[in-house]
Amino acid sequence: xxxxxxxxxxxxxxxxxxxxxxxxxxxxxxxxxxxxxxxxxxxxxxxxxxxxxxxxxxxxxxxxxxxxxxxxx
Amino acid sequence: xxxxxxxxxxxxxxxxxxxxxxxxxxxxxxxxxxxxxxxxxxxxxxxxxxxxxxxxxxxxxxxxxxxxxxxxxxxxxxxxxxxxxxxxxxxxxxxxxxxxxxxxxxxxxxxxxxxxxxxxxxxxxxxxxxxxxxxxxxxxxxxxxxxxxxxxxxxxxxxxxxxxxxxxxxxxxxxxxxxxxxxxxxxxxxxxxxxxxxxxxxxxxxxxxxxxxxxxxxxxxxxxxxxxxxxxxxxxxxxxxxxxxxxxxxxxxxxxxxxxxxxxxxxxx
Numbered sequence: 013x014x015x016x017x018x019x020x021x022x023x024x025x026x027x028x029x030x031x032x033x034x035x036x037x038x039x040x041x042x043x044x045x046x047x048x049x050x051x052x053x054x055x056x057x058x059x060x061x062x063x064x065x066x067x068x069x070x071x072x073x074x075x076x077x078x079x080x081x082x083x084x085x
Numbered sequence: 086x087x088x089x090x091x092x093x094x095x096x097x098x099x100x101x102x103x104x105x106x107x108x109x110x111x112x113x114x115x116x117x118x119x120x121x122x123x124x125x126x127x128x129x130x131x132x133x134x135x136x137x138x139x140x141x142x143x144x145x146x147x148x149x150x151x152x153x154x155x156x157x158x159x160x161x162x163x164x165x166x167x168x169x170x171x172x173x174x175x176x177x178x179x180x181x182x183x184x185x186x187x188x189x190x191x192x193x194x195x196x197x198x199x200x201x202x203x204x205x206x207x208x209x210x211x212x213x214x215x216x217x218x219x220x221x222x223x224x225x226x227x228x229x230x231x232x233x234x235x236x237x238x239x240x241x242x243x244x245x246x247x248x249x250x251x252x253x254x255x256x257x258x259x260x261x262x263x264x265x266x267x268x269x270x271x272x273x274x275x276x277x278x279x280x281x282x283x284x285x286x287x288x289x290x291x292x293x294x295x296x297x298x299x300x301x302x303x304x305x306x307x308x309x310x311x312x313x314x315x316x317x318x319x320x321x322x323x324x325x326x327x328x329x330x331x332x333x334x335x336x337x338x339x340x341x342x343x344x345x346x347x348x349x350x351x352x353x354x
Contacts, residue, residue, distance in 0.1 A: 055171050058330060065327040069271060072278030079281060 016085045020078045027074040034067040101288045104202040125206035132193040132206070136186065161189070168326070172333045173340070180336055183223060188329040191216065195280055195321030199314060205280050207324075213277040217269035220332045225265075228339035240339065241265075272331060279324050287313045 042060040046053050105112070105120040120127075143158035151159060165185050169177050191207065198205025206212045228237045239245075241261040242254040287310045295306030 054167070058168055058171060061323065061327060062330050062334065065275065065331065068279075069275045072275055072282065075282050076274055076278045079278075 014085070016081055020081060020085065024071070024074045024078060027071045031067050031071040035064060038063055038067060101204070101284060101291070102202055103204060107202055125204065125209045125212055128197050128203065129190075129194055129206040129212055132190060132197060135193060136189050140189075161185070165329070168330065169333050172330065172337050174337075176340060180227075180333065184329050184333055184336075187216070187220070187332060188325050191276070191328050192321060192325035195325060196318070198280065198284060199317060199321075204284065207276055208281045208284050210273065210277045214269070214273040216276075216328075217273040220272065220335070221265075221269040224332075224335045224339060227336055231339065231341055236341075237339070268335060272328060276324055276328055279320060283313070283317050283320055287317060 038060065042056050045056050103121075103124070105117045105124065109117050139154065140158060143154045147155065162181075162185060165188060166177065166181065169181060169184060173180060194206045194212075196205075197203055198208060228240070232240055238258075241258050243250065243257040243261070245251045245254045245257075290313055291306070291308075291310035294309035297309070298306050
């Protein structure tokens with residue numbers, strides 16, 4: 013047991029918090045855009061998926077760091 | 086599932102059992118260590134062969150009224166066309182074979198992980214990185230073929246035409262080069278992290294399901310991992326799609342501007 017057992021989950025927690033806020037903003041805007049202009053739903057959906065992937069990636073990086081450091085825990 | 090899942094779940098390395106370890110009493114030790122190293126590559130090769138056979142069979146006899154296989158293949162191609170049309174515009178058909186193969190390859194590799202005791206090849210960083218490097222090389226090739234070597238360097242310097250542009254050119258060149266080099270790593274890490282995280286999630290909840298009933302001495306556990314397996318099917322599809330769409334965006338950025346359709350790139354960075 014060392015500090016990693018506290019800091020690794022905490023790191024994922026903080027990045028997940030940030031990603032959650034970002035995803036919430038992105039999805040909320042996409043929902044508003046679709047309700048305003050339903051015929052553009054297809055294009056908005058693609059952009060939403062791509063930008064969600066970018067936002068999600070930050071949390072995924074934190075998880076990757078956890079996988080790398082897991083053996084030292 | 087297996088009682089040893091509960092044992093590993095209490096350890097810190099959470100992993101579902103591998104086929105070669107379950108069968109380790111039946112097959113020679115050399116084969117176990119061989120499969121530990123090359124199992125993912127063999128599965129990836131199997132996925133490629135499966136796609137080749139299915140798609141060749143679907144394309145071999147075209148009929149007016151499509152059979153089941155041809156119908157499925159057409160549905161996949163049409164769905165991909167609809168998505169890529171918005172990104173690549175009129176030059177979509179030139180890149181559809183590459184991007185479509187990429188999509189099917191990654192999707193089937195992701196799904197292999199759902200077969201009990203097999204691990205998805207995409208949960209190995211080497212394999213996702215090699216796929217991402219293929220995309221990187223392909224984008225460079227398309228860029229040099231479409232813009233010419235001089236034109237590509239000009240593109241990397243953000244096309245300087247006036248004094249201010251030339252002053253900024255070294256900085257822009259550096260930024261663009263870094264961006265180009267980081268892209269394959271970010272693509273590979275995203276796919277690898279998602280699939281590995283998903284596997285760890287399924288393993289953790291399966292282990293939990295075994296642990297819940299362990300006190301009663303029951304031989305089987307609660308299927309707590311089941312909802313996450315359904316989620317994994319969805320994520321496999323989404324991750325394969327994200328990989329394909331991002332590759333398409335990277336290609337679209339190096340295409341020469343063709344009037345209006347170039348301005349429709351959804352992501353600029």
